[in-house]
Amino acid sequence: MSTVPKSIHSNLPVLGVGMGYRNFYRNHTIPSAEHIDFLEITADHFLGDSREQSQQLDRLQETFTLIPHGLNLSLGSAEGLNRPYLRQLRNLVGRVAPPWWSEHISFTQAAGVEIGHLSPTPFNEAALKKLTENISIAQEEIEVPLILENITYPLRLPWNTIPEEEFLLQLLEKTGCGLLLDVTNLYINSTTHNYDPIALLKNLPSDKVVQLHFVGYQLIEGELVDNHSQPTNDGIWNLLEAVLDMFPVKGAILERDGNFPAMDDIIDELARLRKIGQAKSRWN
Numbered sequence: 001m002s003t004v005p006k007s008i009h010s011n012l013p014v015l016g017v018g019m020g021y022r023n024f025y026r027n028h029t030i031p032s033a034e035h036i037d038f039l040e041i042t043a044d045h046f047l048g049d050s051r052e053q054s055q056q057l058d059r060l061q062e063t064f065t066l067i068p069h070g071l072n073l074s075l076g077s078a079e080g081l082n083r084p085y086l087r088q089l090r091n092l093v094g095r096v097a098p099p100w101w102s103e104h105i106s107f108t109q110a111a112g113v114e115i116g117h118l119s120p121t122p123f124n125e126a127a128l129k130k131l132t133e134n135i136s137i138a139q140e141e142i143e144v145p146l147i148l149e150n151i152t153y154p155l156r157l158p159w160n161t162i163p164e165e166e167f168l169l170q171l172l173e174k175t176g177c178g179l180l181l182d183v184t185n186l187y188i189n190s191t192t193h194n195y196d197p198i199a200l201l202k203n204l205p206s207d208k209v210v211q212l213h214f215v216g217y218q219l220i221e222g223e224l225v226d227n228h229s230q231p232t233n234d235g236i237w238n239l240l241e242a243v244l245d246m247f248p249v250k251g252a253i254l255e256r257d258g259n260f261p262a263m264d265d266i267i268d269e270l271a272r273l274r275k276i277g278q279a280k281s282r283w284n
Helices: 030-035 051-063 083-096 125-141 164-175 183-192 197-201 234-246 263-279
Strands: 016-020 039-042 066-069 101-104 107-110 113-119 146-149 178-182 209-214 216-220 223-230 251-254
Touching (some): 016 263, 030 051, 051 066, 051 083, 066 083, 125 146, 125 164, 146 164, 146 209, 164 178, 183 197, 183 216, 183 234, 209 234, 234 263, 251 263
Parallel strands (some): 016 039, 039 066, 066 101, 101 146, 146 178, 178 209, 209 251
């Protein structure tokens, strides 16, 4: 089982407000460093051994704390983890020496087939057991604390037997992981499935919410979609403020993956959240 202490999250460093690094902004990120407290890097973009990747990573690391964010470890896969991929993640994490790294509560592979997107795990005992087993293996390979991200789910699966908030709480307790709370995903799920997001959050221990993700959602054919392409909506800002009231969050990342705005617009959103957090004695 994992050797990660369950109380470790309260001792993690406060990083502040940052952004997900994207190539679109590669010429603007380092010059904007005074406005960006840290960067989250998509781990899968830096798992190769190309000289260009290595040099890019070196330049970023000279200026920022880097948090690797995995996409394809597939923690919920019934057949277990891809060990070569896990070792590549271990090497990346070892190189950038982050205070924590992150992955999704999801699966991206089934029966040896790449699904091509993040798929939600059922909320039941079998999924909880498999997630716990896979996460323990990942923690043994990578000793840096792992935090887990909640994803959206458009449908309530008929084989769900555990309420979402209880499933999340048990997963965090069994694994000792912290939570990467995607506030946009929480807002979308609570709206889609008609529940109170604050009620869900009240079930979580205060030291478990380590980091946040935020971005605007898009309304497509009557459904809220998290495609990382919109400015942060008013409802997300309101929920962010509530979250920062409740939890001593260590850092927050703005995610944009499409419809890229000018860097000044990114900086404005970071400044807005930083101001909200500082008013609540976060990131001071």
